[in-house]
Amino acid sequence: MRKFFTLIVIVITVLFLGAAHLYWKEKTSAYAPAPKVEKKDAASSKGKTKKPVKAEAKDVLASTANWPKKAQDAFKKAVEEGRPYKIAFVGSESVGKEDGGWSVMLQEAMDKTYGDTVEVELFEYAERSDEFINNGHADEVAKFNPDFVLFEPFTLNDNGNVEVEDSQENILTFISTVKEQNEDALVVLQPPHPIHGATFYPSQVNQLNEFTNVEGLDYLDHWSAWPDPENEELRTYLQDKQSAPNEKGHEVWFEFLRDFFIAK
Template identity: 60%
Template sequence: MRRFVTVMAVLATVIFLFAAHTYWKGKTSAGTKAPAVTEEAVKNVKEKEENVESKSANQDLLTLADNWPDQAKEGLEKAMEEGRAYKVAVVGSGSLGEENGGWSVMLRDALGEAFGDHVEVGIFEYDERSDEFISNSRHNEVAEFEPDFVLFEPFTLMDNGNVEVEDNHENIQTFVDAVREAVVVLQPPHPIHDATFYPAQVNDLKTFAEDEDLVYLDHWPEWPDVEDEELRSYLQEDQGAPNEKGHELWFEYLKGYFIAE
């Protein structure tokens, strides 16, 4: 009888332990079951990955703008974040060479290749003096483009012998005021051979830029000296504008500034 009771007790214990183990295993499996992957979750992950890739690409583009003024770089970054094109206006005299694929056109194409749709370039070329540029409201035409960045060649050569230096500077200031939301960078026109007063006027332009805290892109050191006959090989016969060789030289200088390597 005692043996029977012992056997039944052992059997009951085994049954209890087996039942307890089965119950616990079921509870554990239910608690660790992987949640279902929803379409919304997949979408969120993809969006996060795309945002990371976009920010990385934007940082790469900002690196290309390393030489730009800080305000211009900040403006480019903001424009990319807002999904709009950053507008660059190239403004100046006939020495821009828009009609014959000169440096302004080459710079526009290079910026498009480097920055894609993130940068939009407008070329504003006028065969005028600085006083005509203002009196004909050309400065307002540029302002209507709503540029973020302006590269301005302020008609210094066109004004040579026609407009006083002080008046040229006043006209520059009028233009800067018209595009007051933009970053304005000045550059001189091309040099000419054996000039008398023109080099001094260009030096005055550089001093004016420094006094007004404007960036001045001095490309003249890239050209042959103004007293060197070789300079004529970079210019049209009347020296009123660069020839193909001169446009290439000017473009290479500006490309090095606008697109850092």
């Protein structure tokens, strides 16, 4: 009888231990960590999807909304090709390259907005339009191979020194020189700064505007942002001899061009 009872105890013990082992195994497997998924590196996925345009490049396309359509398309193409879109600011000493004028401020603003998608170069010459051409400066600009040129064609410096017809011919020579290097280059004209109390100068600027219409050129008339030339207040925007803008004048000029080159 005692042997039978001992056998029963052993059987029950074995069954209990076996059940406990199965319960523990099931419990631990239910909470096992998920298998680790190995991340694919950039090299392994290369070529499987179309390479997107950089996020920052996509963003800057909207900033060109005020540009001529031709320039917008050329800029987009340059971004897609991964090369900088080259822009040249060209003109007389009123460009303000040496004293932090509108060109310098605009260059900095465009660098901040467009980053390495644009390359802006400044060209300033204290000359008349005929000197600019005869001294080979048009070739200097052309060698930069710009896609876009904002040109202030020395109208104030030519005043009383170069006939209007000759000034216009010099403009055409400059454009032709630039296009010999890059036939798709866009040249946009703008007048120099306004001056107070002038007699013939405003008429010459009007003729410049008419000339751009005849030639089918784009023209940025920033005079609308300045005080009226007949208003004495205009002198507070210019240096003593009115040969160039002062800091206040450069700020007005800069803000006008910034709103064109960098759409809000």
